[in-house]
Amino acid sequence: MNARFLRRVLMLLATILLVHAAAFFLMRTTRGGPFDEARALDPQVKLALEQRYGLDDSLAVQYWHALTGLWQGDFGPSLRYREVSVADLLADALPVSFAVGGGALLWGLLFGIPLGMIAAGARRRLLGQSATTLATVLLALPNFVLAGAAIALFSFTLGWLPPAGTGGLAHLFLPSLCLGLPLAAQISLLVRDAASERWQSAGVRHARALGLSGQRLWWAHILKPSLTPVLAFLGPATAAVLTGSLVIERIFALPGLGTFFVEAALNRDYTLALGVTVVYTALLGLATFLADVLLMKLDPRVEALS
């Protein structure tokens, strides 16, 4: 276990290094720089800015600085937000993204698992088919449509929740719901497929033949094994929802991390783009690792196979 853990950590570090290098060089080969704006800067002013941020150094020197910064956990100053370091930007944005993403995970699990079980348990009846249809619709609906409908209903028609902004739990309700419902749909479809398969398996047939039914049958023999694909899916999904969503953050004016993924690249904010890429890679590695550990706990065959 320890050797495997060490191997995973080393693999994660290597992945971070590779992704960091790829992001660095891809950004630098893209045309345009952080100081190319609608109003052209005086060439002297532009040069002074490039000197301040070390952009006049050779690419190799800049990469070395980025690499040593990565080692020290210091991504340097943001090139878009002039007086703010990337570390401060990430520190401010991560809690917001974690809160919305955490809420989305809760919605995903609270809705997704029961919906999947209903779809599997009543798959030949209207109820089950309705559950599957609902999941499919939620999966197909783009985020901005879902968010627009939720704002129209909860903010303008009912007047229960604010349409955007920060300031309280009420402000997190709609964004986490809109981020969580597609997740719930994915989870429900995974649970439905796995539970249907389990329902037809020899083990469950044998258990039913022995007279086992009700809660014990569903919990121990159907639901628990059906969670294996959900856990495998939740690793990368958790990293994705915890690092925010551009669409949801824009619609609800949330200062989360999701916006940075696109804006840092569009603004040629090299340092911030590197920072968010590394954070996402680390989170993805961590979440996948945790999901693997949970999988091994849930299904010993996984440990044996790996």
Next chain:
Amino acid sequence: MRPRCLLALLLLFLAAASCGPPRAALTVANGPDLDTLDPQLARSSAAQRASRALFAGLTRLDPQDLGLLPDLALSWTAEDMARLWRFQLRPDLRWSDGQALTAQDVVASWQRLQDPATAAPYASWVAEARFAAPSPTEVHIRFPEPQPLFPLLCSHPALAPVPPALRDSPQGTLPKPLPSSGPFYLLERRLRDRLRLLRNPHYWRSEEVPSKSLDLLTIDSDITAMNLFLTDGVAFTPKTPDLALPRLVEQQDARLHQSAELGTVFLRFQQRDAPFDDFDLRRALVWGTDREALATLVGHGRPAATGFVPTSMPAWTGPSWPSSELEQARAALERVRQRNQGALPRIELLYPSTAGNRLMVEALAALWKKDLGLEVRLMNVEARTFYPAQSALEYQVSLSSWVADYPHALSFLDIFRSHDANNRSGFADARYDELLALAASTLDEQERQQALQQAEEILRDQAALLPLLEQRRQELVSPRLGGWQDNALGIIDWAALEWREAP
């Protein structure tokens, strides 16, 4: 980790992130997040709006008519043909932390603006000036050439004095706390969320400031800002979504404030190389573009431009530009065709990729095809790729816009000087440069206006650019917001704004 621990962790994050500040006395949407809080570096309109709330200049613009008013300075006089300006500061000025604000602060601030290491975008305004503070309330600034418009420039945030803490802090950092000289001071900056400002008790007219606190919210999306506006979450939004405009106009909604803006949407022609080094081709487009039709199709309330300097410019009467003169345009195109072995060149129009820009260039291409038989290839690139390409003259025709820094035609015509960094077209004309130099230095306002009008005539006669639309301010302003004044520069007198209780 046990599921219960995970759940507890999630709830902890939810609780931590849900803590927000209490509502401010006045909350407004301020557009995208500020790139800086340093007024000398501020370029975006959002940053300049915040700068005006925090930092007072020596002068300020009257939001009603954009006339010049004294602010930190009581009075000013010019000597030596406006080469030397003497400003008399108000007595007993103070920063928000209670420290005295003296003439020495003004001088040190302008020296900082001048310093290349500051990398200030408006450094050229004081590039060759020398400063002195003969007394704590007197500032002298001497230019090598006459600068008759300098008091007007002093109303811009870039020339507002900055506090010693900011001047002394290392480049690229902001002191905490940040003392200010305007109607408000900074209590808290929540990145990409809001600026929380409190009334500055040391501002020289603090008694007139009715709002105790002010929140400037960062909201990227116009639609989100409008949603908040409609639910009384904000009292003002700087832009109305295009999609909502027709309905608001149709309903004659009093909350929609449409007013002229000192801005023009236009096309730059790259005149250094073929095909737009050909005067006839440029003239054909300038004469043959139906700007009224364009305004109807994609203007969203913006009127057709009648020249490069917008008609809303105070005290300005510019030369009229031709529009829809199809006969002359077709004749010019015919000459181009004859010179090109019977074929018209295929035109490439470069534009920064946004939905609004796409609609605009598609409408233009359709009009040119219908009226002139011209084929246009539309090329969209993202903004950070567009601007270097435009600066390097790697285009044929490109979509552009310009908004004045200060309410004077010079702020527009300046950008087409031969070596201006914003020229970006290859246009160069010695006579034009001479007229601009004269306009910048003459003390006679009539002579200045004549010089600028002649300069714009040169742009028109050489078909150096194609004006398309005049910009409009389309703001949403709550009827409960007291003290609001519409104006063409979007100047907000933060000291006058007040959120009134609902009747």
